[in-house]
Amino acid sequence: MTEPVRLPLAEAARLLGTTADALRKKVKRGHLQAVRDNAGRLLVWVNVPAAGGQVSSLSSHVQAGRLDGLASQESTLVQPLRDHVETLKAQLARAEAQADAARQRADDLADRLATAERERAADQTARAVVEAVIRRAKLTPMEG
Secondary structure, three states: OOOEEEEEHHHHHHHHOOOHHHHHHHHHHOOOOEEEOOOOOEEEEEEOHHHOOOOOHHHHHHHHOOOHHHHHHHHHHHHHHHHHHHHHHHHHHHHHHHHHHHHHHHHHHHHHHHHHHHHHHHHHHHHHHHHHHHHHHHHOOOOO
16 A cells, blocks of 8 residues: 555545545545645645546656656746845845935934034023023122
8 A cells, every 4th residue: 555645635536536525524524634735725645546546747756756857847936936035135135224224314313413402402501591690780789
């Protein structure tokens, strides 16, 4: 007896001569093992001899361990994705550099604002001191 093969629900139903709904019910009742792939599709475990020995081309390659033909097919599908990932990495690096520069400008502006605020407060204090001196001078009789 061979190892079970994991197949998409529709393909397993076709191989077993049943419907996808019937297989879903078997999975729900626990009579058939299944998992979900990354896309959320249901994959069921099927014994190939019980299915009449028919298997999809991909499943037969995987079961027989013949992945050499699939490797080149995968590379033609995967390489554009890898290229896109590299493009996204470069865009991310540029965006991070721009964000760092913007943060630096914001920090510089905050420093300038704090300095201006301190200078304004010092001017107000000096003005208040001058006004107090003037008031005192008016209250005190001038000698002369």
